[in-house]
Amino acid sequence: MIIEDLESHIIYECDDIEYLIDDDVAIGEVYLDGKLVFQTDDVYDNISLRTEFDKKFTIIEGEENEDLFAENYDY
Numbered sequence: 001m002i003i004e005d006l007e008s009h010i011i012y013e014c015d016d017i018e019y020l021i022d023d024d025v026a027i028g029e030v031y032l033d034g035k036l037v038f039q040t041d042d043v044y045d046n047i048s049l050r051t052e053f054d055k056k057f058t059i060i061e062g063e064e065n066e067d068l069f070a071e072n073y074d075y
Contacts, residue, residue, distance in 0.1 A: 001062030003032065011060070012037060019049055028052065 003012045014032035021028045021043055028043030029036055030053050040052045 002060040003037075004058050004060050005037070006056055006058060019046065019053070021046070021049055030057075 001014055001017065003014065003017075004010070005012070012032050016031075016033050018031040018034075019028070020031070023044075026042055026044055028040050028049035030038040030049070038053055038056060040049065043049045043052065
């Protein structure tokens with residue numbers, strides 16, 4: 001998968017994307033192949049983290065692993 005940071009135009013090539021929310025402090029994080037590439041405050045659920053990430057990054061090539069996305073959240 002190839003992902004671009006829309007602000008810096010940095011291109012990331014990765015095999016694995018992981019979305020995590022720390023419920024205690026309402027911080028959302030996105031990791032590419034285990035490397036933190038995005039962090040945001042005031043995130044309380046998967047939709048708000050995904051929305052904030054999509055404002056800053058775009059997937060250029062490949063498909064996001066929706067199963068990985070789903071397993072990191074309690075719906």
